[in-house]
Structures are given as C-alpha cells and as structure tokens.
Amino acid sequence: xxxxxxxxxxxxxxxxxxxxxxxxxxxxxxxxxxxxxxxxxxxxxxxxxxxxxxxxxxxxxxxxxxxxxxxxxxxxxxxxxxxxxxxxxxxxxxxxxxxxxxxxxxxxxxxxxxxxxxxxxxxxxxxxxxxxxxxxxxxxxxxxxxxxxxxxxxxxxxxxxxxxxxxxxxxxxxxxxxxxxxxxxxxxxxxxxxxxxxxxxxxxxxxxxxxxxxxxxxxxxxxxxxxxxxxxxxxxxxxxxxxxxxxxxxxxxxxxxxxxxxxxxxxxxxxxxxxxxxxxxxxxxxxxxxxxxxxxxxxxxxxxxxxxxxxxxxxxxxxxxxxxxxxxxxxxxxxxxxxxxxxxxxxxxxxxxxxxxxxxxxxxxxxxxxxx
Numbered sequence: 147x148x149x150x151x152x153x154x155x156x157x158x159x160x161x162x163x164x165x166x167x168x169x170x171x172x173x174x175x176x177x178x179x180x181x182x183x184x185x186x187x188x189x190x191x192x193x194x195x196x197x198x199x200x201x202x203x204x205x206x207x208x209x210x211x212x213x214x215x216x217x218x219x220x221x222x223x224x225x226x227x228x229x230x231x232x233x234x235x236x237x238x239x240x241x242x243x244x245x246x247x248x249x250x251x252x253x254x255x256x257x258x259x260x261x262x263x264x265x266x267x268x269x270x271x272x273x274x275x276x277x278x279x280x281x282x283x284x285x286x287x288x289x290x291x292x293x294x295x296x297x298x299x300x301x302x303x304x305x306x307x308x309x310x311x312x313x314x315x316x317x318x319x320x321x322x323x324x325x326x327x328x329x330x331x332x333x334x335x336x337x338x339x340x341x342x343x344x345x346x347x348x349x350x351x352x353x354x355x356x357x358x359x360x361x362x363x364x365x366x367x368x369x370x371x372x373x374x375x376x377x378x379x380x381x382x383x384x385x386x387x388x389x390x391x392x393x394x395x396x397x398x399x400x401x402x403x404x405x406x407x408x409x410x411x412x413x414x415x416x417x418x419x420x421x422x423x424x425x426x427x428x429x430x431x432x433x434x435x436x437x438x439x440x441x442x443x444x445x446x447x448x449x450x451x452x453x454x455x456x457x458x459x460x461x462x463x464x465x466x467x468x469x470x471x472x473x474x475x476x477x478x479x480x481x482x483x484x485x486x487x488x489x490x491x492x493x494x495x496x497x498x499x500x501x502x503x504x505x506x507x508x509x510x511x512x513x514x515x516x517x518x
Contacts, residue, residue, distance in 0.1 A: 183226050183472075184226045184227050184408070184472070185226065185227035185228060186227055186404075186412060186413040187227065187361065187401065187404075188361060189361060189363065190363065191222075191224070191228070191229040191397060191400070192227065192228050192229065193228065193229050193230075193232070194225070194228040194229070194230055195230065196230050196231075196516065198228075198230075199225045199226065199228060199230055200517075201225070201230065201516050201517050202516050202517075202518070203516075205512075205515050205516040205518075206231075206512075206513075206516035208512050209231075209509060209512040209513055209516065210233065212508065212509055212512060213233055213509065216462075216479075216501050216505065216509075217462070217479050217480070217481060217499035217500070217501060218234070218479070218480045218481075218499075219233075219234050219462065219477060219478060219479045219480055219501060220233065220234030220235050220236055220238055220240070220395075220396045220477070220478050220480065221233045221234055221396060221475065221476065221477045221478075222236055222396045222397055222399075222400045222475070222476045223473070223474070223475050223513060224400050224403070224404055224473070224474040224475075224476075225471075225472060225473055225517070226472045227404065229397075229400075231513075234396070234480075236395060236396050236397040237363075237364060237395050237397065238395060238396075238478075238480065239364065239369060239393040239394065239395055240393060240394070240395070240396075240463065240478040240479075240480060240482060241391060241392070241393050241463075241482040241483070242391075242392050242393065242394055242399070242457075242459045242463045242478070243391075243459030243460040243461070243463055243482075243483050244333075244457075244458060244459040244460060244463075245392070245394075245399070245457040245458065245459040245463050245464065245465065246333075246389075246390055246391055246392045246459070247333045247336075247442040247457070248402075248442050248443050248457030248465070249352060249356075249392055249402070249457075250333075250336060250337060250340060250348065250390070250442060251293065251426050251441045251442035251443060252356060252402065252405075252406070252418055252426075253340060253348065253351050253352060253355065253356065254293070254336075254340065254422070254426075254441070255410070255418040255419050255422030255423070255426070256355065256418065256419065256422075257340070257343055258419075258422060259419045259421070259422060262343055263289070263339070263340075263343050264289065265288065265289045265290040265293065266288055266289070266290060267288065267289050268285060268286055268287065268288050268289075269284065269285045269286070269287050269288075269289075269297075269299070269335075270285035270286065272289065272339060272342075274335060274338065274339065275386075276301050276331075276335075276385055276386055276387065277384070277385070277386055278301075280299060280301065281317075281318060283298075283318065283321060283322065284297070284298060284299045284301075284318075284322065286322050287299055287322035287323065288322070288323070289336075289339065291322055291323050291332075292332040292333075292335060292336050292339075293332075293336065293426075293441040293442060294326070294430045294431060294439065294440070294441065295326055295327060295328055295329050295332050295333070295431070295439060295442075296322070296323050296324070296325065296326050296327075296430075296431065297322055297323075297329065297331070297332045298320050298321055298322035298323065298324065298325065299322070299329070299331050299332065299335075300314050300315045300316065300317045300318075300319065300320075300327070300329070300331070301317065301331045301385060302331075302381060302382050302383060302384050302385055303329075303330040303331040303334055303383065303385050303387070304330070304334055304373055304374065304375050304379075304383055304385050304387065304388055304389045305330055305334065305373055305383075305389035305391075305485070306330040306383075307460055307483065307487075308487070308492065308495060310328065310330060311382055313327075314327070314329070315327055326430075326431035326432070326433060326439060328433070328439075330389070331385065331387070333389075333442065334385065334387040334388060334389050334390075335387045336442075337387065337388070337389075337390045338386075338387045338388075348370060348390045349367050349369075349370030349371075349390075350367065352365070352370065352392075353365065353367055355417070356402070356405070356417060356418075357398070359412055359415060359417045360401045360402070360404075360405050360412045360417060361401070362394075362398040362401055363395070363397055363398060364394070364395040364397070364398050365394060365398055369392060369393040369394065370390065370391065370392050370393075371390075371391050372388040372389065372390055372391070373388055373389040373391060373485045374388040374389075375388075380488060383488065391485070394478075396476040396477065396478050397476070399465050399476035399478065400465070400474050400475075400476035402457075402465060403457075403465040403466070403467050403474035403475075403476060404474050405417060405418065406418075406423055406427065406455075406467055407467050407469060407472065407474055409423050409424070410422065410423045425440075425441065426440050426441035426442070426443055427440050427441075427443045427445060427455040427467075428440050428445065429445035429446070433447075435447060435503070436448070436449060440455065443455050443456065443457060444456045444457070444458055447503065447507075448466070448503060448506060448507035448510050448511075449504075449507045449511065450468070450507065450510060450511065450514065451511075451514070452468055452470050452471065452514070453468070453469065453470065454466055454467060454468045454469075455467055458503070459483075460483040461479045461481050461482070461483050461498060461499065461500045461501065462477065462478070462479035462500060462501025462502070462505075462506065463477070463478045463479060464476070464477050464478075464506060466506075466510060468510075468514070471514065471517055473513070473514075473517065475510060475513065477501070477506065477509075479499065479500070479501045481498055481499045481500075483498065
C-alpha cells in the first residue's frame with residue numbers, strides 16, 4: 147500500500163463520507179435571549195461594561211491576562227450587539243487569510259436564492275477548467291461540492307500554507323463528493339464562478355451587498371486584492387484561479403459575525419437570506435478535532451460546551467458566533483501569513499507568531515465562563 151493511500155485511511159475518521167452530522171449550529175439567536183435585548187450598531191458600536199450585560203467582572207479577569215500572553219493581536223467581544231471587550235487595536239486592518247472563504251460564502255446567498263447560481267451545476271456545465279486541464283471525472287463535481295470542500299479536484303492552487311500542500315491527496319485518487327479535504331482549489335474556483343455569474347468583482351460585491359448595508363466602519367475597496375500565479379510560479383501553485391484576499395478590522399469582522407447571528411437580518415433589512423445562513427453554517431463533514439464543515443464555515447469545535455460556527459484564517463484570524471449566548475468574537479493576530487511564503491526559508495515560515503485553535507478555544511471558554 148503506497149504512502150498516500152495509507153495516509154487517506156489514517157485520516158478517514160476526520161473526513162466523513164456521510165452527507166450530514168448530528169451536530170448543528172443554529173445561526174439564529176436562542177429563544178433564551180430576548181429579542182428586545184438586541185441592539186444594532188449604527189456608525190459605531192455601542193459599548194457596555196461587563197457588569198451592565200450580566201457578566202462577572204471577576205471571572206473575566208483571567209481572559210485579558212491570557213490575551214496579553216499571545217502574539218500581538220486585536221479582539222472584540224459583542225454581546226447582543228454591545229461591545230464589552232475591546233483589546234488591541236480595533237481599527238487595524240489585517241489580512242484575514244482563509245476568513246476570506248466565509249466572506250465569499252456570505253456573498254453567494256442572494257445569488258443562490260434568486261437562481262442566478264445553481265449549486266447543483268457541475269464544473270463541466272459551468273465551463274470551469276484549469277491549466278493543466280481537469281479530468282472528465284473531476285468535471286462531474288458540483289458547485290455544492292466545492293462549497294463543502296468535497297470536490298475531489300486535487301489540482302495545484304494559488305495561496306494556501308505548506309501543510310495544505312503536504313496533505314493534498316493525489317489527483318484522481320478520490321471521486322467527487324466522497325471525501326472532505328480542506329482544498330484551496332475549491333475555494334479559489336468558487337471565486338472565479340462568482341465573478342462570472344453576477345459580472346461583478348468580489349470586492350465590489352462585498353462593498354455594495356454586505357459592507358455598506360451593515361455600515362462597516364473601515365472597509366475600502368482596496369482592502370480586497372487578488373494573488374495570481376505567474377510564469378515564475380512553482381508547479382504546485384500554477385492555476386488560472388486566483389486567491390481573493392481581504393483585509394478587515396476586528397470591528398468590521400464583528401459586524402459580519404453579528405449579521406450571521408441575526409440570521410442575515412440587519413435591523414429589519416434581510417441582507418443575506420435567512421435560509422442561506424442556516425444552510426451554510428450547518429455541518430456536512432467531520433473535519434476532525436470536534437469541528438464540522440459547512441459551506442466555507444467551520445461548525446462547532448474549540449472544545450466549547452455550546453454550538454457555534456466560525457470563520458478561521460492562518461496564524462489566528464477568526465470570527466466566532468455562539469448563538470445560544472448571542473455572542474460574537476472577532477480576533478486577529480497582527481502577523482499576516484505572507485502571500486509569497488514560498489520565497490521564505492521553511493524554518494522562517496514555521497517561526498511566524500501563531501495563535502492556535504487550542505489557544506483560541508481556551509480564550510473562548512474563559513469568556514463563556516465570565517458570561518454566565
């Protein structure tokens with residue numbers, strides 16, 4: 147048995163073939179939290195002390211100490227629309243790495259609802275290809291499989307991390323829809339599909355359809371940019387589908403999380419279809435370590451005692467939503483994962499300051515204890 151096949155068998159427990167899991171993170175606020183308690187930010191967030199919203203200031207004391215021991219970062223904690231924790235620099239724009247994927251998923255919602263994007267369309271029907279070309283079997287993958295990261299297209303891709311490349315299955319080794327693998331080819335190709343359908347760039351769509359309606363304070367069109375393969379790119383990063391990158395502040399990240407907490411509604415305006423919020427934050431695959439995976443959103447995980455869903459990016463960039471507690475946490479390590487990391491010595495890449503999911507889980511659990 148070759149090494150690659152042996153590796154797949156070892157990972158089987160973390161890559162479910164079943165279409166659904168029993169865990170389900172509801173994207174709407176719990177009925178335990180009164181709707182009247184919610185407020186929506188206008189041009190700026192409303193601030194409140196921990197005690198004003200029923201938190202224990204004493205139990206919260208451990209969290210800032212832990213936060214200060216992490217690499218330089220910024221964080222905002224929102225309880226029912228009020229900022230009760232604001233650490234670091236909430237106005238600092240930071241490259242979000244893979245949080246970009248959850249942003250793209252959010253954009254898809256209205257286009258799917260109106261029928262402009264069909265999730266059951268295959269790669270072949272969409273006229274999607276790459277260089278080198280995809281196989282006939284790979285062209286049978288549907289757009290829904292790409293959103294779930296189950297396409298079976300293990301082509302070279304732009305962006306990503308060394309671990310993503312090291313763990314990539316062999317091309318043609320698994321049929322579409324049968325195996326979950328965190329796959330940058332899927333994510334980048336979804337960007338290409340989106341820009342073909344509405345005839346609008348991702349950055350413009352985000353500005354017009356999400357950032358402006360929810361009054362993001364800091365987003366500018368130049369905060370979204372592309373990373374493309376060139377003639378000088380290594381073979382493992384050659385693809386016609388670029389990576390679409392975003393820089394956001396944590397106070398704007400928190401607005402996106404709060405929009406999803408509210409089921410896509412922003413103070414009476416349905417910015418994203420409620421059904422899409424629910425569908426995209428439901429788990430379709432076991433991603434290992436307690437996490438499920440939806441449509442470019444992570445479900446549960448972090449060793450939390452409650453259901454949650456999250457966006458996650460390299461080195462510690464995240465938006466975490468805990469619906470039962472009406473809680474949104476936006477966190478960003480100030481260190482950005484380099485777009486051209488391939489030019490760096492491998493030891494230097496490994497030494498980049500990192501906030502792990504384990505550390506993030508500890509911090510989140512401290513907040514939940516203080517909120518009781």
